[in-house]
Amino acid sequence: MELNYPIKRRKSRSVKVGDVIIGGAFPVSIQSMTTTDTRDVDSTVKQINQLVEAGCQIVRLSVLNDAAADKLPEIRRQVTQPLVADIHFQHELALKAIAAGFDKIRINPGNIGADWKVREVAKAAKDAGVPIRIGVNSGSLPKDLLEQYGHDDPRAFVEAALREAAILEDVDFGDIVISVKSTNTQTAFWAYQMLAEQCDYPLHVGITEAGTLEKGTIKSSVGIGAILLTGVGDTIRVSLTADPVHEVRVAKQLLAACNLSAEGVDVIACPTCGRCQIDLIGLAESVEAKTRHIKTPLKVAVMGCVVNGPGEAAAADVGIAGGDGRGVLIKQGEIVKTLPEADLEQALLDEIEQMTGEKIER
């Protein structure tokens, strides 16, 4: 196997989604999806804002019918963040979303119907500079491919996606993003690998129906993480059966765990052991919660003891290590100050504020 360390990301073409660029050399972006009824503008805008505050860069909304499509201009007026309309079957809804100023459309050309409908959507998208994501998932595989390959075969996902892309290519549309989300991590892994070799479209990576908060986090981390570590993937969505704000938090942490995060505080904490004499779990959780909003990239270590702490925290920009009733503040692996245990968290937060220039609520 060829060494790909540090990760060299696959070269993909880039597409513009509002002010976020997916693909090329741009950082892997974070997407999520609202769970509100799109017809309820107030609740939808409120949830979009919560997602954005948590770090979501692109927000997708389901557009189920005309009544939902009719609310898109109002939602657009209230939100500046890039918005994606998720549409199935009805090409008129895609046209309405583009006219409303949405930044991207998720639609599978194969289920829109007549060719002229595909051409109309492609033309409107092209005129507006709006890309289209082709989203193949386990539930949308064409019958013939299921018969040929059976369920969960990565080849079926790739063929389905390239077939959909060919429909758009035929009408001279190239601003395409593709996803091939299986709920089986092995299927998804190989589908994305194969697709990455067979086209240069930017890839939206996800594991569909990953499950509830804990299980879904693990499954998404394994699936999305494995794919990202091969250098494949330009934008991610973690799908959880939970408040979508969790999807964004998990996505941020997942990118940080892959060393692909372009921003934010990455809290490294030791697992604690018999040497630890402070409430390290509480301290680590508190620091993580209080620094979640910070955009500046910073590695922060929260370690249990001074025996191994400074060494283990050497890769961090700043950190603390506990002791017996006291602890130390560490910068770039060097101890810079000794403090009583009660002052450790404040000292660390002060330091983070100073290094990032961003305020922390106490």
Ligand code: SF4
């Ligand atoms: S840093 Fe200290 S307390 Fe934490 S795991 Fe290592 S030895 Fe144990």
